[in-house]
Amino acid sequence: MGLKAEKLAEIETVTLGHYNQNAEAFWYGTKGHDVTQNYAAFLAPFPKDKKLDILDLGCGPGRDVNYFQSLGHRPVGLDGSEVFCGMARQYTGCRILHQTFLNLDLPSLSFDGIFANAALFHVPSQELPRVLDDLHTALRPSGILFLSNPRGDGEGWSGQRYGHYMQFEASKRFLEEAGFEILDHYYRPLGKPSHEQPWLAIVAIKPLY
Numbered sequence: 708m709g710l711k712a713e714k715l716a717e718i719e720t721v722t723l724g725h726y727n728q729n730a731e732a733f734w735y736g737t738k739g740h741d742v743t744q745n746y747a748a749f750l751a752p753f754p755k756d757k758k759l760d761i762l763d764l765g766c767g768p769g770r771d772v773n774y775f776q777s778l779g780h781r782p783v784g785l786d787g788s789e790v791f792c793g794m795a796r797q798y799t800g801c802r803i804l805h806q807t808f809l810n811l812d813l814p815s816l817s818f819d820g821i822f823a824n825a826a827l828f829h830v831p832s833q834e835l836p837r838v839l840d841d842l843h844t845a846l847r848p849s850g851i852l853f854l855s856n857p858r859g860d861g862e863g864w865s866g867q868r869y870g871h872y873m874q875f876e877a878s879k880r881f882l883e884e885a886g887f888e889i890l891d892h893y894y895r896p897l898g899k900p901s902h903e904q905p906w907l908a909i910v911a912i913k914p915l916y
Contacts, residue, residue: 765826
């Protein structure tokens, strides 16, 4: 039996409340993270000189929005945390959408790429197909979806944050059912043995047809 609307609302409210309450600590703890491998994997399928319309899904305080802007792209951030949205607007000067993942309202065919770094694992499994459909619709043909999530098996609470943890095959199945094709995947951190690589990164494309 699936989660009822009240439970889904609780999951989102409590998880976002955690981020709102710990926004400054999160910023100082993550702003120096080296995610250059993820940036490179996301941008690799695009022509080198193309200026891209990018949605940073779960943008947090704006680290990645700032990076894409520095390359001359046109990033838009999105986060469910009001505090993160305010921080990201102040840090980047870019458009930042205050929307939750379970209530996305994105225009169709608006983005060349969607960068979802450490974000989509917060979506409960029963809602993930709908969220991926929303992202598929928001992408232009040949658009790229990048996602990086902690890997594992199962879902539930970790403190005040809800997480849905998958291995590659389960992630692949969700993406393909939403109409994406997998281009690449890898585990992070780079160069570590598999048991020391908790992160799974996937590059997927919205096919032309």
